Amino acid sequence: MTKITAALVKELRERTGSGMMECKKALVETGGDIEAAIEQMRKSGLAKADKKSDRTAAEGQIAIERSDDGKRAVIVEVNSETDFVAKNEDFQGFVGKVAKQALASGAQTVEALLAAPIEAGGPSIEEARRELVAKLGENINIRRLMRFETETGKVSHYLHGNRIGVVVEVEDGSDELGKDLAMHVAASKPHCVSEEDVSADALEKERAIFTAQAEDSGKPANIIEKMVEGRLRKFLQEITLLGQPFVKDPDQSVGELLRQEGAKVVRFVRFEVGEGIEKAEADFAEEVMAQVRGD
The missing domain is CATH 1.10.8.10 (Ubiquitin-associated (UBA) domain)
Structure with missing residues (x-):
């Protein structure tokens, strides 16, 4: 011995x-x-x-990796339970390696990414994730990723801190325009690129709501119809990228900017840490005791 x-x-x-x-x-x-x-x-x-796998992880970090030629990019969200761990060097190092491997591996899904090695000769990302959970004492989860690949355009991106990330695919536009558009999406949260991307069901739902509101005014049917159409136009301007006022120049819409530049937005994605995750009310005292007990 x-x-x-x-x-x-x-x-x-x-x-x-x-x-x-x-x-x-x-x-x-x-x-x-x-x-x-x-x-x-x-x-x-x-x-x-x-x-720890069933514990809610709604904090964390967004990371983006882009190829040097601007033709490929990937955005990933990696979650932790607390902001404290999200700022930990080991956690941030793990996120960086995950993003690099997400781009290099060609993975289209989280499942495929988890099976890939975290680095050459290393364990799988899933094994590395579980080891990090054990080390840091919190549930850590790779929640989602999206890959962009284009032959005719370029992908641009913007990170606001490490909590909001945007990737935009643009055709016939400059790198500066692409970054400006990504910053706009981060700030203005459009739902889709254009009116054509809004589903008929979503439009009918909004029409029904606007109609019910307008009917309460007691105005004639022809006036109500004009009110509803006006509100629908405003709704579409608010939720579509092309209809929104450009954040750097609110006097023109994004659609007008793109026509002026002779460019086209093919698609975009916006990730924000923890969006859509229902957070449990934390009992701080119990959390401390759990750490002491090693739960």
């Missing part, structure tokens, strides 16, 4: 990132065999990670 020295504990801590007591315990249990201790800690950590 190898003597459990402070130097051995220090080496194990540096290699695993785990706490001193956990490292010492693993070394005692494996008779000072550091490789066996690492394997044991990995297995133990993965088991802990599985227990």
Whole structure:
């Protein structure tokens, strides 16, 4: 049996990132065999990670990777339970590697991405994720990704901090225009590119709401019809990228800007950290006790 020295504990801590007591315990249990201790800690950590998999993760980070020629890009959202972990260097390093691999691997889905190696010769992204859960003590989840590939246009992107990310595919436009459009989408949250992208069901739903509101005015039917059509036009301007006033020059719409530049937006995506995730009300005292108990 190898003597459990402070130097051995220090080496194990540096290699695993785990706490001193956990490292010492693993070394005692494996008779000072550091490789066996690492394997044991990995297995133990993965088991802990599985227990955390049902906990809500609504904080985190958006990351974007783009190819040098501007023809390919990918945007990913990686979630953690708290903003504290989202700012952790290990978490941010993991997110960066995930985004780079998402672009390099050609993965179209989260499932395919999780199966890819996190780096050459390394474990899969899923294995690395579970090990990070064990290390940081929070559920960590790769929630979604979207890939852009174009032959005729270019993809531009914008990150607002690391909480909002936008990728825009533009044809016949400059890099500066593409970035301006991505910034606009980040700020103005359009639902789609143009009126043609709005479904008939969505239009009918809004028409019914506007009609009910207008009928309460007691005005004649022909006036009500004009009121409804006017409100529908305003609704479409508000939710479509082409109809919105351009953030850098509100005197012109994005559609007018694109006509002026001779450019076309093919598609865009906007990710915001945690959007659509229902957050549970946190009991701070219980969270602290859970950390103490190692739950």
